[in-house]
Amino acid sequence: MDAAGRTLEIVRNYFRCDPKEFVKKRIPITSWLPYYTVSTFFQDLLAGFTVGLTEIPQGIAFAGIAGLTPEYGLYCGFMGGFVYAIFGSCKDVNIGPTSIMALMLQEHVSKLGPDMAVTISFLAGIIIFILGLLNLGFVVEFFSYPIIAGFTCAASLQIASSQVKGLFGLPGKANAFLEAWEAVFDNIDQIRLWDSVLGILSILFLVALKEIRRFGTLQYRSDWSRNRNIFGIFIFMLSLARNALVVIIGTVIAYDLRDEAPFKITGEVKGGFPPFEAPPFSINLNGTEYSFSDMAQDYGPSIAFIPLVAILEAISIGKAFSKGRAIDATQEMLALGLCNIMGSFVRSMPITGSFTRTAVNNASGVRTTLAGIFTSLMVLLAIAFLTPSFYYVPKATLASVIICAMFYLFDFDAFVVLWKSKKLDLVPFLTTFLCCLFISLEYGILIGIGVNLLFVLYASARPKLSITKEKISNHNGDIFVITPRDTLYFPAAEYLRDSVLECHGENVTVVIDGKFVRNMDVTVAKSIAVFTQELSQRGQTVAFLNFKPSVREVCIKVDKELQQYFKEGNLEDVLESEPIEDFLVQ
Template identity: 50%
Template sequence: MFDILKDNNMTIPIDSRRTMMELVTKKFPIFGWLPLYTWSKLLQDSLAGLTVGLTAIPQGIAYAVLAGLPPQYGLYSGFMGCFVYLIFGSTKDVTVGPTAFMALLVQPYVIKFGSDFAILLCFLSGCVITAMGLLHVGFVLDFVSMPVICGFTNAAAVIIAASQLHTLLGIEGRTETFYDSIAKVIKNIKNVKPWDTALGISCILILIVLKQLPGKRRGNTGQKLMWLLSLGRNAIVVVTGIILAYSLSTYNIHPFIITGNITEGLPPFELPPFSTISNNQTYNFLEMAGKLGGSIASVPMIAILESIAIAKAFAKGRSLDTNQEMLALGLCNIFGSFVKSMPVTGSFTRTAVNHASGVQTPMGGIVTGTLVLFACGLLTSTFEFIPKSTLAAVIIVAMYNMLELHIFIILWRTKSEK
């Protein structure tokens, strides 16, 4: 016989009440960990959120430029996912925001039709991902093998890194394909700018050295300092580049190609563009969707694969609710499109930083999102002086760290054994 809960002349079986609470907690994981939250966790989450924010800001700007969008769009894409994932996300480590892969996928549409297509693609991707999460089709991901994911990751990393070579060398313009990127460098080898090249290569070396520092989060003072320098390496090289470019500009010396004007202020909260004007032609919603074509399906799938792969990598053996993660990711994209976001997904680099910083719950996302909002509202004029070669260095090193070359050795050994 059930125990009975009496309230206002109503009787509710306690087992039913527990089932209801379990359902709410499953769909809104924040209600599972928030009642158990402590000041100690808040301190650790705040440190992790701050550290991730210092990585998210320069990476966001770099990925917006990679996508062909104005730099501020990288900041627009960097905060909403933090707040939405706080409520719906089921893992403590994953951070959602712009990534190089998403930038690569939207780039052709931005170059050809403009930024509104990237925003609409963000909204439509969110709708597709959310629907997949609600329909519980997460089991489909079990049929995607790890070699396929690694192959895609390695290929995309090489393509993205190659696309930044001309920027690293101070060669202006855009490239659309891997071969186009290589050809542009070869054809314009005489136009390489030594100052941009020197700065870009120096930034790459600094990023690599800082990543290798033997720091520890729980070590002595020196080890903690090296740990902080390692985690904040992207922010360090970008800030150094800003200071250098700005200092030289005060003497009317402009040796670097800089990011240039960035629109100040926060983005308006409004519906994503369901119609737009591009190249003196008006497109309605159906025409925009038609131009986006297969990307309405491919971008959500790749976003899901990237985010779930990252979540599983940091789950450390814990079970992962892929359907809930898909729901969270979909809502991040839907709400993000209301603030001019490009498609977003889980970021391996920032998730690794979050994990290394000792994050305890998704609460760290509030600090990250707030820091990005602060930068978006108050620091955009400063970002005008970021040398493009510095951003190229950030992207190239990030792609180098994404390479999983060991998979080829494993597959070769497997083939040899057979």
């Protein structure tokens, strides 16, 4: 075998699959691009253009949430689309700036400047990519629905609160929930009339276009060949482009009234394409040099939670729009990691899947991930040619865009669902919500997960046990049958022992029915050996029925004497077929 053949064999053995199949799996564009058609191209072009109308104003607005200048929101908008088009596996998902990612950057950017956002994008990408390589996507399973809902509600409320001052043209800078409202009430006498009017009218305009979409949706379908209702299409497209429309209208008004200057405006936005360079691993701020270790220390828990939240958003959005199709979580993590790594080379802040833009993508009839490239091209054109016009974008208009987005992001249904289904889940939900709101998002998630795990551990420590008292005609004495209803782990050891030892009486036989026990750890096995000896000292009889071989093996390896007490069959047959003395614990 020549060198090329040996290399191919090594690759095949390493990946345990044909290299061609591996390439198709890990670079999904190679599997569908050869079959790409002109009609698909035009549908992707329409979807990409429509999403671009949403992404440009959102990118500018989300950059403001993070404390960055508007161009950073545009930089991260275009690189994600290019990379995800090649490596992404879900056609609907749009990768780019999100409000939650921006909020998690706020504190770090305010301390050490915009380089902090760029570097954390690179680090988060590396972490996400490694987690994907190691198939460790299961870590997001620790984010239960109450945790996700509490986190989302707190983040949306905090973001909306931070924009109230912009909505009314108030001075000051406050990002935390309490600080934002303190700033509003401390400066309430400085409310600017025309900023307030423009901001409130913008909100009403956005809500109206959002709700009118329902009417348009009834008449419009993504399959243009079946439905060509022009009015329905117009209403539908008008609703999809509502963010862009409100920004354009506000900018035109501000430009026409530039001499009177009735509004606070965005100001100068850096134009031109971003430089392609390595992310910074040290910062010089006001003459003070900060090393990478200083930066890492400032990131704190964010260095773990930003990638985890990014994974959670991207995968959950992919699942929501997959329509029952299996999502390759590993591939999504690899793609998301690469998006962030490459984005950091064009000064992007961390990016992930956007639910809003993904919904727009889906509603626009997207066919492949190539639509992301068309969205990215729109963003590039905006960076190259439209940045002078961003100078006149009113801050009140951007605030209205964010506040409306946060209103629809807030999970109002969570309170009702948890109250109706399981009130106990309100505890981790409210804990996460309040801690994220009043402490920080990172610690709020940690505390919420901790509280949620306490409930899980308590359930493990108090497994469901059914205890029944049986009588058999030719058997003297009482027979207590204890049936654990689930797997037994170490927190349940003492509870199981206490339940068994509560079976008192003369000529008592205790039977542990293990038909539902799928697994058992050493702690429970040692507890079984201990209470077996205790039953012996009380002169009682014990038997273990219907345990899986793997569970029996764990117990026998802990104590070989237990082997004689494991029996198979139903209770009557076992007790009738053998003398009761055979079960007596020696």
